[in-house]
Amino acid sequence: xxxxxxxxxxxxxxxxxxxxxxxxxxxxxxxxxxxxxxxxxxxxxxxxxxxxxxxxxxxxxxxxxxxxxxxxxxxxxxxxxxxxxxxxxxxxxxxxxxxxxxxxxxxxxxxxxxxxxxxxxxxxxxxxxxxxxxxxxxxxxxxxxxxxxxxxxxxxxxxxxxxxxxxxxxxxxxxxxxxxxxxxxxxxxxxxxxxxxxxxxxxxxxxxxxxxxxxxxxxxxxxxxxxxxxxxxxxxxxxxxxxxxxxxxxxxxxxxxxxxxxxxxxxxxxxxxxxxxxxxxxxxxxxxx
Numbered sequence: 066x067x068x069x070x071x072x073x074x075x076x077x078x079x080x081x082x083x084x085x086x087x088x089x090x091x092x093x094x095x096x097x098x099x100x101x102x103x104x105x106x107x108x109x110x111x112x113x114x115x116x117x118x119x120x121x122x123x124x125x126x127x128x129x130x131x132x133x134x135x136x137x138x139x140x141x142x143x144x145x146x147x148x149x150x151x152x153x154x155x156x157x158x159x160x161x162x163x164x165x166x167x168x169x170x171x172x173x174x175x176x177x178x179x180x181x182x183x184x185x186x187x188x189x190x191x192x193x194x195x196x197x198x199x200x201x202x203x204x205x206x207x208x209x210x211x212x213x214x215x216x217x218x219x220x221x222x223x224x225x226x227x228x229x230x231x232x233x234x235x236x237x238x239x240x241x242x243x244x245x246x247x248x249x250x251x252x253x254x255x256x257x258x259x260x261x262x263x264x265x266x267x268x269x270x271x272x273x274x275x276x277x278x279x280x281x282x283x284x285x286x287x288x289x290x291x292x293x294x295x296x297x298x299x300x301x302x303x304x305x306x307x308x309x310x311x312x313x314x315x316x317x318x319x320x321x322x323x324x325x326x327x328x329x330x331x332x333x334x335x336x337x338x339x340x341x342x343x344x345x346x347x348x349x350x351x352x353x354x
Contacts, residue, residue, distance in 0.1 A: 072137060093115040105244045108218035108341065113208045119175045119185075119196075120168065165267055165275045165351045172271040179211045183229050186221060186237065188266040191250045197221045197237055197268075199228065207240070218247055224297050230270060234327050241332040241342075248332035252342050254283040260315035265346065267330070278328050278346035279319045282309035288339040302327060309345050321347045 168187060175182045181198035188194070200206050207219045217240070223229075224236040239248030253259040257298040260280065268276040288310070291297070294304045306327070321327075326348040336344035 076197040108216050109171045119171045170269050187267040197222050200225045234302050238331050251344050255314045257315045275351050280346040281317045281319045282313040284309045284312035284343040
């Protein structure tokens with residue numbers, strides 16, 4: 066069958082349009098990737114500068130290794146029914162007391178940059194080395210750095226239902242960034258081996274208090290279920306502990322009692338739509354018994 070000149074011309078035109086469209090898509094994708102990388106770099110630079118301002122000596126040298134929970138069984142056995150918590154009984158064992166790394170945070174400088182700053186959270190050998198602010202809603206600090214710059218990395222912030230870490234329950238929210246920054250690393254607690262190597266974090270407050278957060282549970286939960294059960298309120302903390310114990314991804318030897326303060330670290334997870342991964346820990350003052 067003979068192809069006329071008009072048809073050839075149309076074929077060439079269509080081919081050129083496809084080529085131009087493909088190039089346009091590539092340019093647009095490249096531009097978006099560039100924007101994302103620039104956003105990551107902006108956030109990294111901002112946090113590095115902030116760290117230099119409030120902690121001129123830089124990252125502390127951790128001279129004593131974290132006590133490892135190697136004795137904990139690598140496999141996680143989840144009970145078939147949610148266990149009841151006896152308020153007078155210790156759960157499992159207890160992490161040995163250790164000195165908290167001597168990290169001096171100039172909270173006067175930090176709070177001059179952001180008056181909402183209430184603490185600094187540090188997890189040795191991970192990227193978690195960030196200020197924590199108190200929010201007035203669930204939205205602003207999802208997309209703003211501590212200095213107020215709009216950025217998708219956001220800032221670690223505590224649930225606005227609570228004032229500070231003196232409350233019975235404190236929840237810290239942070240993004241699960243593809244770059245691995247912010248709270249992306251806490252999803253590693255889905256593996257027992259990661260908990261064994263990172264069994265606790267450290268918290269420094271603007272009131273010159275220093276704590277170790279002894280981790281007890283980590284679990285996946287839907288955001289809708291979290292809201293329905295109102296786990297953000299301390300009146301439901303026992304139910305939260307029961308749920309977390311039943312669904313935990315690691316076994317911890319840590320004990321807790323009804324008088325202990327609980328800290329929750331929360332980030333996005335991707336097992337299903339609107340999934341969250343939360344890690345729970347007990348707030349221990351330095352050299353507590």
